[in-house]
Amino acid sequence: MDNIKYELIIFWSDSDESFIVEVPELAGCKADGETYEEAIANAKIVISDWIETALKMGREVPKPKGKLMYA
Secondary structure, three states: OOOOOOOOEEEEEOOOOEEEEEOOOOOOOEEEEOOHHHHHHHHHHHHHHHHHHHHHOOOOOOOOOOOOOOO
C-alpha cells in the first residue's frame, strides 16, 4: 500500500523513544518506528492489515476524508 489516503498524525514520544503514527479514521490503528521514515513504513503495513481484517470480519472500511484537523 504505497498510496495512503488516510490522514496520519506523526509525533515523537519521549516515553516510547520512538515516532508514533496514529490513523484517526481507522479506530485503534497506530504504528511506531525508531525513525520518521520507519514509522510511516510501519503505518502502511498496519493500515493494510487493518483494512484486510475489517473486510474479513464483514465490517465497513471508512473512505478517506482527507484533512481532518486544522492547526
